[in-house]
Amino acid sequence: MNSHENRSIPSVAVVVFNRFSPFHISVPSIVFGRDTLNEEFFDLKFIAGEEGPILSDIGMEIHTHAQLDALEHSDIILIPYWRTIDERPNYGLIDALCRAHARGALVVGLCLGGYVLAYAGLLAGKRASTHWELEQDFSQRFPEVSLDTNALYVEDKGVITSAGTAAGIDCCLYIFRKYYSSSIANRVARRMVVPPYRDGGQAQFIEQPIPMTTSDSRINALMDNIRTNINQKYTLDELADSVMLTRRTFTRKFHKATGMAFGEWLAFERLNLAQDLLESTDLSIDQIVEKTGFSSAPIFRDKFKERYAVTPHLWRKTFHQQA
Incomplete structure (x- = not known):
């Protein structure tokens, strides 16, 4: 069934x-x-x-x-x-x-x-x-x-x-x-025969799917790098320096390009990855927390439930067979 x-x-x-x-x-x-x-x-x-x-x-x-x-x-x-x-x-x-x-x-x-x-x-x-x-x-x-x-x-x-x-x-x-x-x-x-998410310069200002690319090439490169290293910690000052912008300018440009504050975008990226891992792997919650960069399992559970209205355990129980 x-x-x-x-x-x-x-x-x-x-x-x-x-x-x-x-x-x-x-x-x-x-x-x-x-x-x-x-x-x-x-x-x-x-x-x-x-x-x-x-x-x-x-x-x-x-x-x-x-x-x-x-x-x-x-x-x-x-x-x-x-x-x-x-x-x-x-x-x-x-x-x-x-x-x-x-x-x-x-x-x-x-x-x-x-x-x-x-x-x-x-x-x-x-x-x-x-x-x-x-x-x-x-x-x-x-x-x-x-x-x-x-x-x-x-x-x-x-x-x-x-x-x-x-x-x-x-x-x-x-x-x-x-x-x-x-x-x-x-x-x-x-x-x-259509893409599940359509990439492009139009930021999709909704909970999901979050934009994969934007019209700003520097922001695109930064987003790709963060997705590859999603489990790392990031600060706005370090990110602004990496694209040679002031913190204020970076914050403004990132929001203009994606429709989200950086912290909001990062949390959504981590939750999307967590969702995929729950559906397609048998990794433990602690292993998923480590791979996605959340600071602790309780924080991950709270954020996941806030977004999906169910716990990570229930999500896996419900959808793992469809992975």
Whole structure:
């Protein structure tokens, strides 16, 4: 029996509308559907976001599983697109999304789906991402939203938004990793023949995955060196000297390049390595602490539980077989 069968399967509701884009609804279908790995990790359903037939922009029709009232019981709600940035969504949809978010559901807007969440007021006071061509329009239309112009996708207080078309794949894989291990999500990525993490100059200002490269070559070289020697101790003064910068300038440049303070980035790198070691090796907790550079086993356990909401022992018990 697979470990994920021992717990309830998260329900995913993909809300669709007339004039839908086939690609945008195919992405969550492939990532969260059972056909990719021939196993059911999510209970996926397509929900009608409005009355009437649901036809694509090229004449395809989709037959949905349920109406908007089904969102009351969904763990994850995805708006995979929106037909026009000038159109405000219907009140029934806005109300259903707000009530779902209030009860703790994860609400996601892929690409122009972020406009729907913004119209619903779910992005007010939060960070968000959208397609780069629409950044100016989005900012003017929703000034209460802090638009991140670099991120492929952003999570803020139970709401996730993503950038353009292909970023929806990155975003859905990220959601998969939130509920399951990186190793299982990576299997999905391999079956789709896409990278599990996309490198590039756009810093992904979210908990995971953290950016592998940035637009600053000196910061990139430093990050690579630290990953190779992750178990060492580092100080800001020493790091600043190594790239010939003052401490203040280094701190500013590192945050600009990665979207994180150095200490935050280092902790995330160490936790990512620890996660992989728990899944793929039989190393003891003390050995993992030594390899990842945490100062003690209790500190490592606290940091790990703070990030993943489970203990390292439970993570290994749950996911080691999938490594």
